Amino acid sequence: MPFINVIAGVLIGTISNFWLPRILIPFAWGLMFLVYVLVVERKRRDIFIREKGDKKAKCGMSSAQAFYFVEYLTATTTTLILSVISGGIKELFF
Numbered sequence: 001m002p003f004i005n006v007i008a009g010v011l012i013g014t015i016s017n018f019w020l021p022r023i024l025i026p027f028a029w030g031l032m033f034l035v036y037v038l039v040v041e042r043k044r045r046d047i048f049i050r051e052k053g054d055k056k057a058k059c060g061m062s063s064a065q066a067f068y069f070v071e072y073l074t075a076t077t078t079t080l081i082l083s084v085i086s087g088g089i090k091e092l093f094f
Helices: 002-015 019-039 042-052 063-093
Strands: none
Touching (some): 002 019, 002 063, 019 063
């Protein structure tokens, strides 16, 4: 699923004309991606959570909380890095 985040990062970086949106929008995108995972990917998530059981993660979260936390971090960091890179390329060459 990171391919959606790559596309979002490149689009955010190329469409935004200022640096503040290139930095702030990826955090909102992370929340929208969580809604996508919750609604569309429900079956995959349920299978993942059942496989993990109800064990606690190292940082004290349940497996469901850890799943959503990792999904949010992955979506946000991927989108943020690519939006800054594509925005920098846009500013440099165009």
